[in-house]
Amino acid sequence: MDVENNVMRLSLLRAPTSPDKTADKGPHKFTYSLLPHPGDWRSAEVVRHALELNTPLRGLEAVSSAGRLPSHHSWIHADRSNVILESLKKAEKGNDLILRLYESQGSRGPVKIAFGFPVLEVSECNLMEEADQPLKAAKNAVRLDMGPFEIKTLKIRNGKS
Numbered sequence: 001m002d003v004e005n006n007v008m009r010l011s012l013l014r015a016p017t018s019p020d021k022t023a024d025k026g027p028h029k030f031t032y033s034l035l036p037h038p039g040d041w042r043s044a045e046v047v048r049h050a051l052e053l054n055t056p057l058r059g060l061e062a063v064s065s066a067g068r069l070p071s072h073h074s075w076i077h078a079d080r081s082n083v084i085l086e087s088l089k090k091a092e093k094g095n096d097l098i099l100r101l102y103e104s105q106g107s108r109g110p111v112k113i114a115f116g117f118p119v120l121e122v123s124e125c126n127l128m129e130e131a132d133q134p135l136k137a138a139k140n141a142v143r144l145d146m147g148p149f150e151i152k153t154l155k156i157r158n159g160k161s
Contacts (some may be wrong), residue, residue, distance in 0.1 A: 045081055047104040051082055079112040083146055091129050097156040103146040114141040118159025125155040 002012045012030050014022055032051050037044035043054050076085055082105040101113070119140045123131035135154070137140040144152065 016100070019108055042105040042107075043126040047080060048083065051084065069128070073116055077114045077116070079114070080109070080146075082107060085112045085113075085122060091155065093129070095158075097158060098125070098128075099154040099156060100151065101146075101154070102151040103149055105160045108147045108150075109145070110145050111146050112141055113154070115156070115158075116140075118157050121155075121157040123155045125153050126152065129153075129155060131155045 001008065003009075011034065012023055012032075030142045031053065033049075034037070035046060035049055036045065037046070041047075076088065076099065078085055078101065080118060082103055084102055084104050086100045086102060087098075088100075090096075091098050100111075119137050119142075122137045122142045124133040124135065124144070125131045135144060142154075146152065
């Protein structure tokens with residue numbers, strides 16, 4: 001994308017023939033959005049808007065069950081909008097959960113991660129999912145410090161394993 005004078009141009013597809021002569025052939029689908037905003041990209045929360053555009057909420061039909069559901073519920077929530085909860089998966093070994101999160105705006109500070117389910121233990125872990133720094137979990141939440149653009153991985157032992 002570039003802007004020259006009052007013209008914005010967006011290149012959606014390149015057609016190089018080297019090293020692959022068949023590169024970019026076939027049908028393509030594009031999604032893009034213009035997001036006019038005051039201030040810089042941080043104050044406009046551009047990363048959050050981009051995630052909302054590219055990963056829309058999916059609705060799933062659930063089976064009927066007894067009881068009432070709350071009007072809203074969050075399984076995992078960060079109290080700072082610049083901390084992005086990127087992925088949640090089952091651990092490769094055992095029944096723990098692995099949460100990947102990152103700081104998206106180049107700032108540092110504490111963040112509270114709250115869980116909408118019972119939590120027994122939370123630890124920072126490495127990419128091999130080996131716990132290396134236990135965190136103090138209280139009321140199904142943990143606090144941790146995030147550095148600028150830092151990526152962290154948490155290993156969560158929930159109360160229903």
